[in-house]
Amino acid sequence: MNPNNDTEPYDYLFKIVLIGDAGVGKTCIVQRFKSGVWVESQASTIGVDFCMKSCEVNGKKIKLQVWDTAGQERFRTITQSYYRSANGVVCAFDLTRQSTFLNVEKWMNDVSKFCEENVSKLLIGNKCDLTEERAVSREECAKVGSYYSVVDYIETSAKDNTNIEASFIKLATVLLEKHSSSNLQQEPNTVFGLGSRTKPVKSTCC
Amino acid sequence: MQSKRKLKAAHIVEALQSEPVDIHSLRKLSISPGGLLSRKLRCQVWPHLLDVTDTHLKCPKNVRMHPECRQVQLDVNRSGGRFPSTMPKEEVDILQEQLTDLILSVLCTHSELNYYQGYHDICVTFLLVCGKQLSFPLVERLSTYHLRDFMVRSMDSTADILNYLIPILEKSNPELVKYIEKSEVGTLFALSWLITWYSYVVPKQEDIERLYDFFLSCHPLMPVYFAAQIVLDNADNIMDGECEMARVYQVLLQTARKTDLPLETLISKAADFYIQFPPSSLSVTAIDYYKDGLAMSTFCDYALVAQHELPDAVLRRRGLYSSDRTESSVNTRPSNADSTHWSAAKTAAVAVGGAVGAAAIAGAVNLLEWAPHLLGYL
Structure with missing residues (x-):
């Protein structure tokens, strides 16, 4: 737990959901961003984990709530309930496994189904340190990114700490611009609920 | 010692x-x-x-x-x-x-x-x-x-089983339930607890093994009763702060990860709770809570069969004797169940009944919806 982060004052609070196939490195990305560490054999995430991290963008204190989801297909119906009212989505894939790249389509379809229409998306190709094993070209990835109107496509390595912080800052910057231009301050109280009364969203159109 | x-x-x-x-x-x-x-x-x-x-x-x-x-x-x-x-x-x-x-x-x-x-x-x-x-x-x-x-293919039954948590908590701490409801945190924080039987969260391997002794001897819903005890044990901590989903979720996630989890106390309390408030007694509350279905009393008796397997000491402490329960189990025996299930004292029968009951009672929306689902099990 991070009590220091919980009580820190902030100007904006953004909710970010981290999605992508199992084993692409989602939890390693979060851990690197949050604590600056990298774990060789990071256990598979079961369900949805959560962490908070504060950062500063353009002189504003931003608090990011990162929801780190399980990648296995069968958890999707459960994790989809976390998409609702997310401000940002980070969709990650593994640059060395083409199947995880091809599945970006599925993840993005979920995003368009379950997130708010104006959600900001970031596409991340992780494990860029494994240059020898690379299975998809940067051009291909960037093309897919622009097809889904992501704010950016970034190649990262949680292991080498390449572009991890930059990715979150990029997303936070875009969110800040969007929300300060619409003059919409994020109220901590306007959180999205996972209450069981509101069962996991299945097919509603946001 | x-x-x-x-x-x-x-x-x-x-x-x-x-x-x-x-x-x-x-x-x-x-x-x-x-x-x-x-x-x-x-x-x-x-x-x-x-x-x-x-x-x-x-x-x-x-x-x-x-x-x-x-x-x-x-x-x-x-x-x-x-x-x-x-x-x-x-x-x-x-x-x-x-x-x-x-x-x-x-x-x-x-x-x-x-x-x-x-x-x-x-x-x-x-x-x-x-x-x-x-x-x-x-x-x-x-x-x-x-x-x-x-x-099963969909995780919906699992989510439904998790929803048992609320009526169990309600029996002991309605104020906490109100708080949890207000925060809209739901019950998914306990998903990893339930489906890994706490292997994912409890830090010490010896504790995990001790928990398995307990769960293997009980009704399949016992891990949910145990989850309720963890939550109740941390009620003060949960309610100490802003009633906001992310904060509450984070506090709840951490509760089972504590290295000083009072395991034996929680086990004993969970067993006590099970006897006091068996799944059959919760089903009506659970349905009330979600306001979307019928009471599935059909499977309550399985819960009662399992009750007999709990220690006499606990039964006595609660003033509940297995003989009383036998009578009530006879009274509420459903007519559409294979009677051999009811006389079977073996673990397997209890376990099958429990698993079916858990999904059926928790997940049932209407009779038509659960019946085919149920047939798949039998």
């Missing part, structure tokens, strides 16, 4: 050696403080708790051809943290290979079971305690009974 332990071990051995094996005592000893004490005893008792008689079940061939092989390997490769830090890497590698084969063997034997991330965590516990040979028949049995609801 040591002599108490010795005495308990002697009781366990005595129950094992009696003809036929004294399953009732084994259950009581598994639930009572300290559980089954050692891996050596667990290897001998767990098969009885699961009613496994053929401990030399043959593994299927070519298991690595299973379509889930890739996903299983992905999770197994990342399970290193579950093995003792003192274990040499070569040994971990061997166990991880065995783990993959164990999981895939069950999946190949039961094509109706779907693998989920977290299932591998349960299998690690069995492998560490029982070794590869014995683990297969045990995990095979466990998967078709206790874990079955988690292994």
